[in-house]
Amino acid sequence: MKYDPQKIEPKWQAHWEKEFLFKAVEDPSREKYYLMEMFPYPSGKIHMGHVRNYTIGDVVARYKSMCGKSVLHPMGWDAFGMPAENAAIENNTHPEKWTYDNIKAMKTQLKRMGFSYDWDRELATCEPEYYRWEQLVFLKMYEKGLAYKKRTHVNWCEKCQSVLANEQVENGCCWRHTDNEVSIKEMDSWFLKITAYADEILEYCDKLPGWPERVLTMQKNWIGKSHGAVIRFPLVGSTDVIEVFTTRQDTLFGATFLCFAPEHPMVKEMVKGLPEEGKVLRFIEHTLKTETYLRTSDFTAKEGVFTGRYCVNPVTEEEIPIYVANFVLAEYGTGAIMAVPTHDQRDFEFAKEYGLPLRVVITPPDRLIREETMEEAYTDEGILVNSGPFNGQENLMALESIAEYLESKGMGRKTTNFRIRDWGISRQRYWGAPIPIIYCDGCGVVPVPAEDLPVVLPLDLDMRPNGGSPLPFEPSFYDTTCPQCGKKARRETDTMDTFMESSWYFDRYTCPDYDKGPLDIEKVDYWMPVDQYIGGIEHAILHLLYSRFYTRVLRDFGYLKVSEPFTNMLTQGMVCKETEECPEHGYLYPYEVLEGRCVKCGAEVITGNTVKMSKSKRNVVDPQDLIDRFGADTVRIFCLFASPPEKDLEWSDQGVEGSFRFLNRVWRLVVDNVEELTGVPVYKGEEALTRPLKSLHRKTHQTIKKVTRDIEDRFHFNTAISAVMELVNEVYQYLGSGDNGGDIGWRVVREAVESVVLLLSPVVPHVADELWSMLGHRQCLIQVSWPSYREDALEIENMLIVIQVNGKVRSKILVPASYSREDIQAEALADERVQRFVEGKTIKKVIVVPNKLVNVVV
């Protein structure tokens, strides 16, 4: 009988669908386990990035379920609508109308694409019931001051009718419409006060041992807590005071000018009517068009313009000029900085450019620096000079006392500052939960009363021709009456960021039918936190930070009890591939390229860098061909064998046949020996074994140990699979050796073969279940426990000792495992080859590493 995946895969898929699929499983005989997606086997068309995602998540889920542990992996929460809306923006094609049928069709399509979707426990994030509770939580946040509205400056592309992130602006133009200059638009947006929880989230970073270190480091840097002071600079000719944040209050005596961010609200006010006004306004407009990271780059010229106004340095009482500068960011600190050109490189460059005065206030211990001869700022530690009462102190030691001094004189206060900004959740999109707010001319901002929730998306709308949100053009949606005064009012037409949905879906999954509030605290308390969360490394900051924030908000509202949503975290790398671009037709799919030329126009294709697969770059691979040829199991084992999951992978089909060959090898191992194997019971360690059998038995248990550790500790399926391959090779070697162990021999072989099937079952579920049933078992593998190894089976008789002379390997010897340190050393020095290298030299030292190695130093 041949291994034919096309026959066995549908059979087992049907079986699982009937027995297990899409059911959360609770089994009192096991600790607790919970699988959001039981077997999302790759079938149908799948975007390549998701094969890896789903394969890994599914494999971990299967493994953990055999060990009795809970696991959750995200089920493509961003898949329910956003891709379609993005496609609409990019191509103006799909879909034409936002209708319920369309949305339903899209979901069906997604299911066909391999996004397993739990229809019985309807919980797509676009469902009205989900919106109801999300909107309720939002309103509660509004009530508590955790949600607020603020005016902001954003990059706006007319053609997309959408806001662009900084990185989406290329040379001042939109990334989708490279000919369209991006404009700066002022708009009102809703924000969530993630900063209120920044301290707690930061502190808990050190209490998450199950998270990858690099993710936590990135989050810590993102939050960016720093200690410093806010200093008040009175504005000359006014009662206004300018507040400045600094971490370097020790340099205050050297502050010789002050810079504002172009966005700072005080600037326009300050220059009104002055001769400088026109110049300042032009500079602001110009600067805002530059991408933020170019603005703050070390290589960008520091540009600025004098405002015509002065303020007073509170400690020196000098009047110092005020500038607007391109390198000052509105979002950080107070949006204004005190400039100390002698001790900050950016300030130094700026001062040189505009001829501003310098004053040294920190001097290095070993030399003198003078303003006239300085070529760069002095940013190291030193002794304070020109600093009034603080002269002679070490600058770092004086930080605290200067802050206290300022506080006592009313010139400022100590403070901590965070780099992280509040979370802007307003989106000018159709897809997303509407923000439940009504604007009334008389009453102002009025929240939608709880009993009127949910505010749902209207259906049967035409797509806007340019892709923007249709909601501001839909009177049936925005026309409403004020809940307070009853007069005509207008609904907020922005929707919420879909990161809102992804921030708590895992909580709602535990009680999707609950209708008395967002969450059934008993159920959430039983399941949460998630034992194992799996997601791409691209979510290391935003999604994972927002989830941690949202969980705390829900906790403080009494909806759940945990602070941290995910105990263990696996961030998988991305599947990458080089991009191909036609000068005429833009990015091309791989099948649109033939021999380096565009199939549409024949133009030579430009091969770009290897970047993560994405639909917008079209560097995606359709695994369907491979699945058709080799079956889903082969594609699964191949993907997992290619590299460890946290690493990025450059996609290549090369070697997929090797994986198919291996599965055939395992298949034949069972099929060719099925009678002998099923004729005997599994060896359980009762009888003494001959040498070759003992060695095979040992290998079996070594493999179980290794595979278990590789999966359990670090999800390194590639090494786990290679260990199983080694065991398979060893079984073949034993069978081919002609050693006739009789019944007992077959019993040991059966133990090895059954271990192979069990160890592979998370990776290749279809073929494993088929082989398992061939071996005479009734139970499906998902119900069988993970194998365990026995310590006594691992014992060895001999150990291999490597002998080095001066750190170079010169010989290897095999000694009994019972040998002591001294025995090993004596044996090593007596070795003939070692003798040769030692001859005529004096032995200085001999290092013996137990069970491993001897190094002779001569």
Place this chain on the structure above:
RNA sequence: GCGAGAGUGGCGGAAUUGGUAGACGCGCUGGAUUUAGGAUCCAGUGGGGUAACCUGUAGGGGUUCGAGUCCCCUCUCUCGCACCA
């Protein structure tokens, strides 16, 4: 630019705490088997050298009996940078 990560044969990758570099697989070479094709099996495979041996983990320096692994510098690539989600 800032933050994070990575760099090992022709290729994907392996190498607990510093202790045999290249496990496992692909590819390649030779052989066996087969009417042929496919499949399967056996042997070899970092580079140099007949060999002893030398050399080798992006490049340069350091610590150590011993460095792919630890420290410093340089280069290259990837991810994130807040409205792609």
